[in-house]
Amino acid sequence: MSNKRIDPVTGTETTGHQWDGIEELNNPLPRWWLWTFYATILFGVIYVILFPAWPMVTSATGGLLGWSTRGDVAAEIQAVDDAQAPMRNRLVETDLAALGDHPEVQDFARDAGAAVFRTNCSQCHGAGAAGGIGYPNLLDDAWLWGGDIDTIATTIRHGIRNEDDPDARWSQMPAFGEILSEEEIATLTAHVMSLPDGTDPLAGPGGELFDMNCTSCHGMDGKGDQSLGAPNLTDAIWLYGGSEDQIAHSISRGPFGVMPAWGKFLSEAELKAVAAYVHGLGGGTEEDPATN
Numbered sequence: 595m596s597n598k599r600i601d602p603v604t605g606t607e608t609t610g611h612q613w614d615g616i617e618e619l620n621n622p623l624p625r626w627w628l629w630t631f632y633a634t635i636l637f638g639v640i641y642v643i644l645f646p647a648w649p650m651v652t653s654a655t656g657g658l659l660g661w662s663t664r665g666d667v668a669a670e671i672q673a674v675d676d677a678q679a680p681m682r683n684r685l686v687e688t689d690l691a692a693l694g695d696h697p698e699v700q701d702f703a704r705d706a707g708a709a710v711f712r713t714n715c716s717q718c719h720g721a722g723a724a725g726g727i728g729y730p731n732l733l734d735d736a737w738l739w740g741g742d743i744d745t746i747a748t749t750i751r752h753g754i755r756n757e758d759d760p761d762a763r764w765s766q767m768p769a770f771g772e773i774l775s776e777e778e779i780a781t782l783t784a785h786v787m788s789l790p791d792g793t794d795p796l797a798g799p800g801g802e803l804f805d806m807n808c809t810s811c812h813g814m815d816g817k818g819d820q821s822l823g824a825p826n827l828t829d830a831i832w833l834y835g836g837s838e839d840q841i842a843h844s845i846s847r848g849p850f851g852v853m854p855a856w857g858k859f860l861s862e863a864e865l866k867a868v869a870a871y872v873h874g875l876g877g878g879t880e881e882d883p884a885t886n
């Protein structure tokens with residue numbers, strides 16, 4: 595049983611609890627404390643009504659204000675997008691070949707293009723665009739299909755040997771393993787491997803085979819043909835590897851590099867930006883009307 599009484603010293607009622615004769619006074623809570631406590635409860639109730647709060651099965655209650663962190667990020671992205679809109683429009687309107695005359699548009703294009711490249715291109719061409727086996731290095735000035743900015747843009751827009759775009763770049767080296775004997779392939783392999791050392795592409799037995807089977811695409815001089823995407827075989831740059839096995843493999847199987855048509859996935863501004871970026875990487879050449 596509790597044993598409440600008035601404490602004679604302070605005049606305050608006790609709670610009736612006592613330990614070893616020490617009693618607890620029933621002082622009221624301080625006003626400031628109590629009001630702060632009520633205020634936090636009120637705050638909590640209002641917060642739950644206005645903002646996302648209670649976890650439900652698939653999401654949380656939304657709150658009357660409709661606020662969300664995702665919405666915040668979307669608004670920030672929209673703001674950056676809006677701020678860039680004038681530059682983007684200028685880029686879309688500017689002829690790529692004339693980009694050099696508009697340095698601020700060019701700078702914008704290369705920056706934006708670098709971001710497009712990181713997102714869409716680096717998985718094949720490498721983060722630094724140096725490529726790998728089957729994926730061309732975009733930093734050097736060895737171009738399969740041509741390195742002036744309009745040609746690069748066309749290659750990116752329509753892609754290479756894909757079935758999705760009727761204007762995709764197209765050519766197909768035959769699989770010579772089905773046409774020539776093993777011995778002839780071996781002769782050609784040795785011959786092709788010696789081309790970067792300056793061997794005359796038409797000299798010797800290898801040259802004869804080369805003349806009959808290869809020059810229609812790779813040229814009498816072995817330097818390739820950009821209208822066919824046929825690589826230069828004299829520059830010691832090997833898209834599919836330069837070892838004996840790799841070159842023999844290229845000749846007998848006929849490589850068939852495929853790139854998607856990016857015109858389907860990128861906006862016009864993104865496409866022009868990434869073309870400007872690739873062109874600006876170091877290997878870009880000046881406009882050559884003959885290659886377009």
Ligand code: HEC
Pocket residue numbers: 710711714715716717718719728729730732736737738739740746749750754823850851852853854856868869872
């Ligand atoms: C799925 C892999 C893949 C992705 C992703 C890819 N490419 Fe390619 N790209 C290739 C291949 C393979 C080739 C070489 C095709 C050939 O052998 O002719 C190529 C060739 C190119 C060429 C021609 C190079 C030359 O020497 O003429 C350019 C330019 C190019 N890519 C740019 C891009 C850009 C820009 C992007 C991103 C928007 C991109 N690529 C994304 C696979 C890819």
Ligand code: HEC
Pocket residue numbers: 738765766767768770782786803804807808809810811812822823824825827831832833834835841844845849850851852
């Ligand atoms: C119909 C045109 C065509 C003919 C004919 C042709 N090629 Fe090719 N060759 C190509 C194309 C196009 C490529 C690049 C394919 C790609 O990028 O996927 C290529 C690639 C190669 C490669 C790989 C080069 C590298 O950088 O890795 C070698 C080696 C090669 N050809 C050798 C030959 C030899 C040898 C012959 C004759 C026996 C021959 N080609 C005939 C079109 C041709």
